[in-house]
Amino acid sequence: MGRQKEFDTNATIEKAMKIFWKTGYEGTSLQTLLKGLDLLNGSFYHSFKSKKKLYLAALETYNQDFSQKRILVFSSSHPFKKKLLYFFDKIFDRQQKGECPKGCFLFNSVHTDAMRDKDLKHRIQLYIGEFEQFLEQEICKAVQNAELSSKTEARRAAKLLVTHMAGLMQMSTLHYDDKVFREQTKAFVELLFSDS
Numbered sequence: 750m751g752r753q754k755e756f757d758t759n760a761t762i763e764k765a766m767k768i769f770w771k772t773g774y775e776g777t778s779l780q781t782l783l784k785g786l787d788l789l790n791g792s793f794y795h796s797f798k799s800k801k802k803l804y805l806a807a808l809e810t811y812n813q814d815f816s817q818k819r820i821l822v823f824s825s826s827h828p829f830k831k832k833l834l835y836f837f838d839k840i841f842d843r844q845q846k847g848e849c850p851k852g853c854f855l856f857n858s859v860h861t862d863a864m865r866d867k868d869l870k871h872r873i874q875l876y877i878g879e880f881e882q883f884l885e886q887e888i889c890k891a892v893q894n895a896e897l898s899s900k901t902e903a904r905r906a907a908k909l910l911v912t913h914m915a916g917l918m919q920m921s922t923l924h925y926d927d928k929v930f931r932e933q934t935k936a937f938v939e940l941l942f943s944d945s
Contacts, residue, residue: 758796759810761786766807770850774804774863804863805872811854812876819883829891830938837914837934845927853918855880860919881911898944906941913937 768785769777779800783793797803822836843849855876863869885907891897917930 761788761796762803762806762810765803766811766854767850769804769807770852770854770857773861774800774858774866774869776862801866801869804869808855808858808869808872808876812879815855815876816879816883819880823883823887829887829894829896830942832887833910833938834935837938838931840914841927841931841934844921844925844930851925852922853914856915856918857922859915877911881907884910897942900944901942909941 764786765782768782772781777800779793782788782800782803783790786793793803797806818839819836822839823832825832827835840853844851855873858864858869858873859877863873885903888897888901888903888906892899892901892903913934917934921930
């Protein structure tokens, strides 16, 4: 029996995330994963049990990173709209620099075969729901601080922002136009909070 290959689990999950990001859940075969992660069958099954569990781990890793970044941006003392646009700018910066595949791993998953699996679908919905709740809370704070109009409907605005981001991320997988996306986002934010 061959000796299992030692590896860094976190780094392996990051690599797997980028493979899934590019080729989708069902589009990524076990052989593709083993080759891309430089793993033997035994090491893979010992550490991750299945492709599905690895995908869930990749989603969790992505969501943790996404959560930390948005908390960092919104914890600054800048006005809400400035923080919101800066948050989008950071997303666009990653796209422009090619630090990751186009789109967003979480939002891209909505448009893949991963949604046919009830556990994966539940996790994707959960993480997107957390993002929406986070935005709603930040909008409520901005209303309380008189940065946004008291007429602002926080839940509605949060849902619209999530939909805007989902649309941008999907479109970026077809053709990424940095200038247009930034201009569209600025115009959308101004229109969404035009009473403020």
